[in-house]
Amino acid sequence: xxxxxxxxxxxxxxxxxxxxxxxxxxxxxxxxxxxxxxxxxxxxxxxxxxxxxxxxxxxxxxxxxxxxxxxxxxxxxxxxxxxxxxxxxxxxxxxxxxxxxxxxxxxxxxxxxxxxxxxxxxxxxxxxxxxxxxxxxxxxxxxxxxxxxxxxxxxxxx
Amino acid sequence: xxxxxxxxxxxxxxxxxxxxxxxxxxxxxxxxxxxxxxxxxxxxxxxxxxxxxxxxxxxxxxxxxxxxxxxxxxxxxxxxxxxxxxxxxxxxxxxxxxxxxxxxxxxxxxxxxxxxxxxxxxxxxxxxxxxxxxxxxxxxxxxxxxxxxxxxxxxxxxxxxxxxxxxxxxxxxxxxxxxxxxxxxxxxxxxxxxxxxxxxxxxxxxxxxxxxxxxxxxxxxxxxxxxxxxxxxxxxxxxxxxxxxxxxxxxxxxxxxxxxxxxxxxxxxxxxxxxxxxxxxxxxxxxxxxxxxxxxxxxxxxxxxxxxxxxxxxxxxxxxxxxxxxxxxxxxxxxxxxxxxxxxxxxxxxxxxxxxxxxxxxxxxxxxxxxxxxxxxxxxxxxxxxxxxxxxxxxxxxxxxxxxxxxxxxxxxxxxxxxxxxxxxxxxxxxxxxxxxxxxxxxxxxxxxxxxxxxxxxxxxxxxxxxxxxxxxxxxxxxxxxxxxxxxxxxxxxxxxxxxxxxxxxxxxxxxxxxxxxxxxxxxxxxxxxxxxxxxxxxxxxxxxxxxxxxxxxxxxxxxxxxxxxxxxxxxxxxxxxxxxxxxxxxxxxxxxxxxxxxxxxxxxxxxxxxxxxxxxxxxxxxxxxxxxxxxxxxxxxxxxxxxxxxxxxxxxxxxxxxxxxxxxxxxxxxxxxxxxxxxxxxxxxxxxxxxxxxxxxxxxxxxxxxxxxxxxxxxxxxxxxxxxxxxxxxxxxxxxxxxxxxxxxxxxxxxxxxxxxxx
Numbered sequence: 001x002x003x004x005x006x007x008x009x010x011x012x013x014x015x016x017x018x019x020x021x022x023x024x025x026x027x028x029x030x031x032x033x034x035x036x037x038x039x040x041x042x043x044x045x046x047x048x049x050x051x052x053x054x055x056x057x058x059x060x061x062x063x064x065x066x067x068x069x070x071x072x073x074x075x076x077x078x079x080x081x082x083x084x085x086x087x088x089x090x091x092x093x094x095x096x097x098x099x100x101x102x103x104x105x106x107x108x109x110x111x112x113x114x115x116x117x118x119x120x121x122x123x124x125x126x127x128x129x130x131x132x133x134x135x136x137x138x139x140x141x142x143x144x145x146x147x148x149x150x151x152x153x154x155x156x157x158x
Numbered sequence: 159x160x161x162x163x164x165x166x167x168x169x170x171x172x173x174x175x176x177x178x179x180x181x182x183x184x185x186x187x188x189x190x191x192x193x194x195x196x197x198x199x200x201x202x203x204x205x206x207x208x209x210x211x212x213x214x215x216x217x218x219x220x221x222x223x224x225x226x227x228x229x230x231x232x233x234x235x236x237x238x239x240x241x242x243x244x245x246x247x248x249x250x251x252x253x254x255x256x257x258x259x260x261x262x263x264x265x266x267x268x269x270x271x272x273x274x275x276x277x278x279x280x281x282x283x284x285x286x287x288x289x290x291x292x293x294x295x296x297x298x299x300x301x302x303x304x305x306x307x308x309x310x311x312x313x314x315x316x317x318x319x320x321x322x323x324x325x326x327x328x329x330x331x332x333x334x335x336x337x338x339x340x341x342x343x344x345x346x347x348x349x350x351x352x353x354x355x356x357x358x359x360x361x362x363x364x365x366x367x368x369x370x371x372x373x374x375x376x377x378x379x380x381x382x383x384x385x386x387x388x389x390x391x392x393x394x395x396x397x398x399x400x401x402x403x404x405x406x407x408x409x410x411x412x413x414x415x416x417x418x419x420x421x422x423x424x425x426x427x428x429x430x431x432x433x434x435x436x437x438x439x440x441x442x443x444x445x446x447x448x449x450x451x452x453x454x455x456x457x458x459x460x461x462x463x464x465x466x467x468x469x470x471x472x473x474x475x476x477x478x479x480x481x482x483x484x485x486x487x488x489x490x491x492x493x494x495x496x497x498x499x500x501x502x503x504x505x506x507x508x509x510x511x512x513x514x515x516x517x518x519x520x521x522x523x524x525x526x527x528x529x530x531x532x533x534x535x536x537x538x539x540x541x542x543x544x545x546x547x548x549x550x551x552x553x554x555x556x557x558x559x560x561x562x563x564x565x566x567x568x569x570x571x572x573x574x575x576x577x578x579x580x581x582x583x584x585x586x587x588x589x590x591x592x593x594x595x596x597x598x599x600x601x602x603x604x605x606x607x608x609x610x611x612x613x614x615x616x617x618x619x620x621x622x623x624x625x626x627x628x629x630x631x632x633x634x635x636x637x638x639x640x641x642x643x644x645x646x647x648x649x650x651x652x653x654x655x656x657x658x659x660x661x662x663x664x665x666x667x668x669x670x671x672x673x674x675x676x677x678x679x680x681x682x683x684x685x686x687x688x689x690x691x692x693x694x695x696x697x698x699x700x701x702x703x704x705x706x707x708x709x710x711x712x713x714x715x716x717x718x719x720x721x722x723x724x725x726x727x728x729x730x731x732x733x734x735x736x737x738x739x740x741x742x743x744x745x746x747x748x749x750x751x752x753x754x755x756x757x758x759x760x761x762x763x764x765x766x767x768x769x770x771x772x773x774x775x776x777x778x779x780x781x782x783x784x785x786x787x788x789x790x791x792x793x794x795x796x797x798x799x800x801x802x803x804x805x806x807x808x809x810x811x812x813x814x815x816x817x818x819x820x821x822x823x824x825x826x827x828x829x830x831x832x833x834x835x836x837x838x839x840x841x842x843x844x845x846x847x848x849x850x851x852x853x854x855x856x857x858x859x860x861x862x863x864x865x866x867x868x869x870x871x872x873x874x875x876x877x878x879x880x881x882x883x884x885x886x887x888x889x890x891x892x893x894x895x896x897x898x899x900x901x902x903x904x905x906x907x908x909x910x911x912x913x914x915x916x917x918x
Contacts, residue, residue, distance in 0.1 A: 017216050020286060022252040029218040046516035047480035082405045083485060084445035089402070110173075111166050113216065114209045117245055125314060126285030126321045128354060131347050132402045140310065144275050148238045 001127040002086070003061060004031070004076040005120065007109065012036035015071065015109045016116050020127035039065050039072050048087055066090045070106050085129075092132055093123055099138050118144065164206040169213060185219055196227045204231060205242040212242075212249055225250050225257045232264045237276065240268070244279045253289030262292050269299045277303070278314050285318040293322040297329050304336040309345040316340065316351030320358045330359050334366055341376050346400050349380065353406045360413050371414050374421045378428045381407050385432055401442040408432075408449040415457030422458040429454050433466055441481070444474070448485055455493050468493075468500045475507045480516055487511065487522035494529045505530050509539070512546045520546075521554060528561040536569040540579060548586045555590040559583055563595070573606040574652070577613055581630070585620060588627025596632050603637060612652040614641040619656065621666055626675050632683045635670060638663060639687025643694040660695040664688065668705060678714050685709060685717060689724045703728050858883035 007016040014032055023031065038050055050063040064086045065074040073090050077083075094104075100119055101108045109116055122137045124130060131137055168188055175181035192207045208227055215221035228250060231243025251258045261283075268280035281303075284296060300322060303315040316337075323330045337359060340352035360367040384399045384407075398404070415422040432450045437443040447470060454467040474486030487508065494501045508530065511523035524546070531539045540562065547558050562583055570576035580599055584591065603613050617634040625631050638645060642663060648655050670676055670684040685706070692702045706728065709721030850864040858881065865875045881887055 014216055014218075018249075022254070022287075025215075025218070025220065043515075045480075047484045047518050049481065049484050049518050051518060051521060082409075082445055082449060083488070084441055084448060084481065085402055085405050087481070088442055088445065111169055113213055114165070114242065114245065118241070121245075121282055125282050125317050128285075128317050128320060129350070129402060130313065130317055132350075132400070133346065136347065144241075147273075147275060148241065151236055151238050 001080060002075055002077050002124055002129075003127065004074075005124065006032060006035055006072075006074045006076070008032065008036055008072055008074075009070050009106060010040070010072070012040070015106065016113065016120070018117070018120060018124075020124075035063060035074055035076070036072070038063065039067075039074060049083055064090070066094075068094060071109070081129075089123070089129060089132065092134055093120070096123065096134050096137050099134065100141060115145075164203060165209045165213065168210050172217075185214055185217070189214060189219070189221075193223055196223070204234075205236075205239045208242045208246050212246060215249060221250060225255060229257055229260045229264075232261050232268075237273070240276060240279060244283045247283055248286045252287050253292075258287065258289060259291075262295060265292070266296060266299065269296065269303065274308065274311055277307075277311055281311070281314040281318045285314075285321040288318075288321060288325065290325045293325045293329070297322055297326075297332055301332055301336055304333070304340065309343065309348045312340070312343070313345070313347040313351040316348065316355045320355050323355075323358050323362065327362055330362055330366060334359060334369070338370075338373065341373060341380075346403055350403050350406055353377075353403070353410050357406070357410045357413060360410070367414065371418065371421050374411065374414055374424050377407055377411060377414075378424060381411075381428055381432070385428075385435060398437065398440075398442045398446060401446050404432075404446050405449045408446070408453050412449075412453040412456050415453070417458070419458055425453075425457065426459060426463060429459065430463055430466070433463075433470065438473075441479075444482055444485070448474070448489060452489055452492065455489075455497065464497070464500075468497065468503075472504055472507075475504055475511075480514075480519055483511065483514075484516075484519055484522055487519070487526055491522070491526055491529065494526065498530075501526075502530060502532075505535070505539075509542045512542065517551050517554075520550065524550075524554060524558055524561070528565060531565040531569060533569045533571075536565065536571060537575075540566065544579070544582055544586070547583065555587050556592075559587045559591050563591075573602070574609055574612065577602060577606065577609065578616075581616060581620065584627055584630040584633070585624070588629045591629055596629050599629075599633050600636055603633075609652070610641045611644045611650045613637060614645045615650050615653050615656060618645055618658070618663075618666070621670070625670055625673055628677050628680050631670055631676065631680050635667065635680070635683040635687040638667065639683075639690035642687075642691045646695065660691075660698045661701075663691065663695075664698060664701055664705070667691075671705070671709075678716060681714070681717055682720060685720055685724075689727075859887070 001020070003019070003021050005016070005018045005020075006014065008014045012033065017028065017032065019028060034054075042050070044067070048065055050065065051061075060078050061076055062078075062083065063074055063076050064083055065072055066087070067073075073094065075086050075090060077086055096119060097104045097109075097116065100115075101112070119137070119141050122131055122140050171184050171188075172181055175184050188210060192211055195203070195207050204227075208224060208231060211221050211224040211227075215224075224246060228243050228246035231239045232247060234240060234243065247258075247261055251261070265280045265284055268276050271277050271280075281300075284292065284300075288296070300315050300318050303311055304319060307315070319333045319337075323333065333355065337352055337355045340348060340355070343349055343352065356370055356373070360370055381404065384404055411421075411425055415425055429450055432446065433454070436447050436450070438447055451467040451470050454463050459467075471486050471489055474482050475490075477483055477486070490501050490504070490508070505527075508523055508526050511519055512527060514520055514523070527539065527543060527546075531543075543558065543562050543565075547555065547562065550558055563580065566576055566579045570579070577599075580595075580602070584595070584599075603610070606613070614637050617630075617637045620630060621634040621638070644650075645656070645658060645663060646660060648657050667684050667688050671681055671688070676684070688702055688705055692699050695702075703725075706721050706724045709717050710725050712718045712721060850862055852860065852862045854861040860880045860882070862878045862880075863875060864878070879890065
């Protein structure tokens, strides 16, 4: 099970936070800080797996992360997930974002936080991997966005 | 993508704030505006407000006032509002909040909505934060959706069912038939969801697992389709067809094949095929291979396949990619219990990984190395592990130290090696060891009696080099106090002896006492050691006396108390000192000895002060003393003959005036209020460890006591009496009495008639 998905930048500012297990607000912020602290210490040529975070779960949990330019994508998972599989999932997610936003960059994530959440909802649901086919995900997201747009335009017409 | 303008404006405003304080100000104003808007009736911008609130929540500011708004938005007919409402519910609500109950009805309605995207929103929310009651209510709906809907909804319903089963275990029964039928689907997303659901059901319930074993042929079929089929562009990731699904199915096969011959047989061919055909140059290929290897090793596979699997892991270990090496070590850790020998073959590579710069790889290598230590390789492995300890990252030190201790305890080839290893760990990582290390080490040293000389020399040298590691210093002080005479003797077989004078030793102890690095406990050890040395050395007793008296006014209460008691020993009971210190020596467990010696000292002082009651009842003190002896493990000690000179009066307990040679009774000579119990106590303890002692010499009669330890619980004490007077002494009898905890066996004295200058 995926316990949390965190995206933050090189200075630790959160860009997307999704917890699949309940944590109180201040606990969530503490986890973000601790994760940033652990991940930012890592070199670029070491492996993408980290153990040792104490707040988010203890010995069964690992952090699997990928560093793209200015952003860290961190998935906190337990032992029931395949580590290499999750690493690939991060790649799939980022490629999907790239397709949806056309050459995605950090600003896109900042200003369209809600959209990113909706895309993520098509990939991971309830802490479990839902869909890994990029085209399928993008198609579904497009349909939903069109629905929303049509509603808005209906409203604007009033 | 249509942007939400108000949200973007707010984000821009927040980003333009230059300080934390400014940002807080902006956010507070925005939150106030949002709150006001929530209170108003429906306007077009509700979804924007909630989106703004969620952004603020992500930054860490309180957003609980948005919970009711989420509930209202979910109930709205508009899709855009529902969408944000559900997202808000997932972020802000959880089953502990009351508001979460209010959305149950909305979810129920939305699950049967005509629009599949509304259905999917409801499913998603239920899967994220559905409480047990909600799950129970809505489970039949989910089951219906599992059977009859399109594939988009089916895959979501499958994962929702997994969540329900996790929350309410009994509902697994409900979903089993639907899960079975889902395996026939073609859509990969649905298949994936179905496999996850079946995995969850099988892990929860043994019966369900038995039932699902029948699906093994179907699963094998699906896998074959994935592996052999031609290039399918939609599911392809770097040349492998839907690796995520393959990994899931392999996991399920692992669960189904465990401990079952039939199922394992059905899978053998497939696993061999996957293991050989999968391309391992990309990460995805490795992911599939890794799962295959784990599955092979966990089911009852044929030996050829097992060998293949372990070889693949070995190849992984040598891979340049650190991720792969990390993964390999995780899987080796999983099988080190069952296939120990296979993993041993890779020991060299694993030990090399200890030197890798990556902290995660080091951690894995440490765990695995500790698991691989065995009686045959303990020396070489320990060398590597000790080397690792000296350069390892601080977060791994404690784990490494305790792992080394455990391994040393189990596989130590000799006591000397064991002591050396523990000393080495204490010198390199003394600050990270557990608290019970010090008493354990003391116990070990005491038991290794032939190594006392060697140990005290080593510890003395260690103390001279470095006094910052508290555990090491504590053990060193204790050892010097206990075996200081061996140190001063200046000869040692196993190691080069140090030529020290008494002053040097006292200097060392004083440095520890005065150093600001020493903790109060360490100072206590050093003070006690100094005191103990007063019986071991001959010249510098005055120096010890002065050291001890300084600490009589120390701020630390513990030290002060000790120092005062030792001072009392020096001043008033100097003649007792030797005996008392011996008393203190003969304890194995230092922690108990600290309290014991203080207890005894207290007893002494209280008895001594209790006046001239010559017949102090021994029974008052004895039970407590006996209990203490029990504590020290002396409950079944049998003392063999304690010969004591007795005239007509019985034993040592009473000190009434006797007839001839009344003074002979008074072993402690010249003491006014003699504590009778104390004699026996003293005797017992003297006898257990002391060298030959001349206990009486007066009027030409000399008595010496010597003792010899026969066994763990038996002691032989011999009294040698010599008569150098002109006259004969007749009717020389022997009587002895001991406390209840001891058993005494008399031996017949060799002579009852002491003749002139006769030694018996």
